Amino acid sequence: MGSYKKIFVLTGAGISAESGIPTFRDPGGVWEKYDLTEVATPEGFRRNPDLVHEFYNQRRKELLKVKPNPAHIALAELEKHYPGEVLVVTQNVDDLHERAGTRNLIHMHGELLKVHCELCGQVFRETGEIFTHTPCPACGKAGGLRPYVVWFGEMPLHLEEIYEALKKCDLFVAIGSSGTVYPAAGFVEVARGSGAYCLEINLKPAENAHLFHEHRYGPASEKVREWVKELLEGV
CATH class of the missing domain: 3.30.1600.10 (SIR2/SIRT2 'Small Domain')
Structure with a gap:
């Protein structure tokens, strides 16, 4: 994987499942x-x-x-040590990203x-x-x-800010997201349409897996940690 200036990470329920949620x-x-x-x-x-x-x-x-797992901790380390910008947008309502140390974070739900x-x-x-x-x-x-x-039938939060970041990112990563809940399921199309490289990290293929350039399947605690290690070693 190359060097990226703006990384957009979308996290879903799959990243917190290993923490017991x-x-x-x-x-x-x-x-x-x-x-x-x-x-x-x-x-x-x-x-x-x-x-x-x-x-x-x-x-x-x-x-x-419950406590943050290695996937949450790896993303916090990425934000701390990566020379580019890292934004985490989560569909989750838990605070495990914050407890792990992530600061540049948006809770859309x-x-x-x-x-x-x-x-x-x-x-x-x-x-x-x-x-x-x-x-x-x-x-x-x-x-x-x-x-x-945010309940069913209600509008997710911070969408204007999220779409602005999607259009500017050059790497889009979806972690533990089912790819079924909109508008989040459509984020990959926006990022890809703006020229971003798209990576899916999941336990199994999401509904929208075909829209990603690369896939890594397995437990988030392992796969996210491996990916972050590669990215940081590459810079």
Whole structure:
């Protein structure tokens, strides 16, 4: 692999699976156990906010028990030591990239350890439990708090910034992404259309695998570490 000025890394559920965070669509994943229309849509939240808060309270608890794996750590090392620009855009709502040390990071689907008040618009960090009656720390009113995550039917965050970076990158890497969820599944086409070299690192081929120039299949903790080592040795 050559030397690149701007590297765009997209990460999906597959990078965090080895840390013990279940994926959504794989067999045994989250959506086999829960009805996504009840816990991951604005309509579901309006129907039964208590159920939705219970679901995310549990996910927050689980997240606090796990740690970044070698794939997260390798990406943080890449950002720290690579002479070019490295941007990580994640579909994941966990904070494992941050804990590993990544700083140039965009959460396009929100963050599990943050809560948004729909009454005053404030977003704040929250590692504990939230309930329907919990007052907002900013405005003091109850009934307006919701998880700071993008639900089905909602627009992902920071898209303008993301597309700008996609058009400027010369290396696009998708790690642990299913290639089924848009708009993220279409990022490779934008990057490739702008002249970027495209690499897929995954446990198995994604739905959009045919759009990549190169593929590396296996556990993210191994394959990402190998790729980062090659890249850093090459410069």
